Amino acid sequence: xxxxxxxxxxxxxxxxxxxxxxxxxxxxxxxxxxxxxxxxxxxxxxxxxxxxxxxxxxxxxxxxxxxxxxxxxxxxxxxxxxxxxxxxxxxxxxxxxxxxxxxxxxxxxxxxxxxxxxxxxxxxxxxxxxxxxxxxxxxxxxxxxxxxxxxxxxxxxxxxxxxxxxxxxxxxxxxxxxxxxxxxxxxxxxxxxxxxxxxxxxxxxxxxxxxxxxxxxxxxxxxxxxxxxxxxxxxxxxxxxx
Numbered sequence: 710x711x712x713x714x715x716x717x718x719x720x721x722x723x724x725x726x727x728x729x730x731x732x733x734x735x736x737x738x739x740x741x742x743x744x745x746x747x748x749x750x751x752x753x754x755x756x757x758x759x760x761x762x763x764x765x766x767x768x769x770x771x772x773x774x775x776x777x778x779x780x781x782x783x784x785x786x787x788x789x790x791x792x793x794x795x796x797x798x799x800x801x802x803x804x805x806x807x808x809x810x811x812x813x814x815x816x817x818x819x820x821x822x823x824x825x826x827x828x829x830x831x832x833x834x835x836x837x838x839x840x841x842x843x844x845x846x847x848x849x850x851x852x853x854x855x856x857x858x859x860x861x862x863x864x865x866x867x868x869x870x871x872x873x874x875x876x877x878x879x880x881x882x883x884x885x886x887x888x889x890x891x892x893x894x895x896x897x898x899x900x901x902x903x904x905x906x907x908x909x910x911x912x913x914x915x916x917x918x919x920x921x922x923x924x925x926x927x928x929x930x931x932x933x934x935x936x937x938x939x940x941x942x943x944x945x946x947x948x949x950x951x
Contacts (some may be wrong), residue, residue, distance in 0.1 A: 716799055717809035740769045764842035768830040783873035787881035801944050812870040820862040864929035871936035878943050
């Protein structure tokens with residue numbers, strides 16, 4: 710237990726500072742962009758934002774920025790920390806337990822802050838006078854409670870953290886070869902998706918799935934469990950060659 714505590718402290722040494730800097734930058738972008746649109750009108754498209762033509766949300770666009778954050782966070786945890794931890798006698802099992810704990814803490818903090826900002830934007834949108842986009846498919850900030858939105862984002866970010874955690878492990882193990890394979894696979898998937906004829910029934914099925922909160926949350930938890938388990942399978946035989 711003491712070894713695990715040391716690993717967790719080691720992994721989270723700069724976590725608060727990193728998250729603080731991340732949210733400061735994101736919040737400044739949200740404030741500047743929303744203030745500019747309030748002054749110039751809805752015809753102005755500035756900064757990170759999501760829009761359906763009539764309604765817009767700057768805080769909603771944070772979801773894409775958070776996705777990028779998780780990719781970087783997952784890669785750096787293994788690229789910068791794993792080799793040093795193993796060379797200091799830390800077992801892979803303890804390191805991975807610490808990694809999962811750290812990911813959960815990050816997910817909890819990100820989901821809490823993002824949910825708070827989404828609901829704060831409801832107030833600022835009224836004050837600044839721009840029509841706010843509140844429907845995000847998985848939740849609606851006009852009809853859903855703060856707690857429900859926070860739970861949905863927590864599960865969504867947890868699944869995302871598990872996926873990017875596995876990416877970080879694979880990148881550490883195979884280096885540039887992984888990114889080449891990842892890029893080729895992504896191009897194939899995107900090209901295949903673009904080649905498929907559009908089917909309105911598939912869209913309806915997806916929308917119906919997103920409206921089933923319990924099924925969506927269960928799927929997110931299953932995905933998180935599956936990818937965290939796969940991560941441990943790959944990290945068990947990871948050496949120091951990378």
